[in-house]
Amino acid sequence: MRNRIRELRGEAGLSQGQLADAMGVSRQTINAIETERYTPSLPLAISLARHFSHSVEEVFDADA
């Protein structure tokens, strides 16, 4: 699923590892989400969106 995680993480000045620690997941999981190889669960998608103060729809594009 297309998403803006990499872009938002870059704007926040966070590394993949830092975002992973904040979300309680592995760095590989953040990388897999950014490269669209893994679609996160709804709780993780909500946590990611909240972390960047956006709605889920603003971060994840279900139609792409």
Place this chain on the structure above:
Amino acid sequence: MQTLKDTYRRSRWVMPGVAVVLGAVFMVAQWIGGHPAAGAVSFAIMAVFAAVLVLLESRSGAVEIMRRPARDERARNIDLAATAFSGIVVITVILVAVMVQLARGEDPSPYAQLGAVSGVAYLVALVGMQRRG
């Protein structure tokens, strides 16, 4: 207070520990069965597997998931899919073994019993999980 990181740190040693304990159980079983040398080999194989889990975790995503399958949701999903795949392979092998034994005119035991156990286990899991939601 116990943190998520504490839980992860402790869980890192569960799989290597299980591998070593399982190797020791194999060794004792084979020693009781009169094959101490084969038991030592079994233990060595499991000990090497445990060492691989510890030493190569940082170099391989697959080893990392083997060492900590419950680390996060992606690891759990991959572990679940890999477990389901291995189950399908084992059940397929069991069914083929039953067919071969029947075609030879021989008793399909213990393959038939193993197939029955896997079928019953699947049904019990299916009923339980669909009730859980």
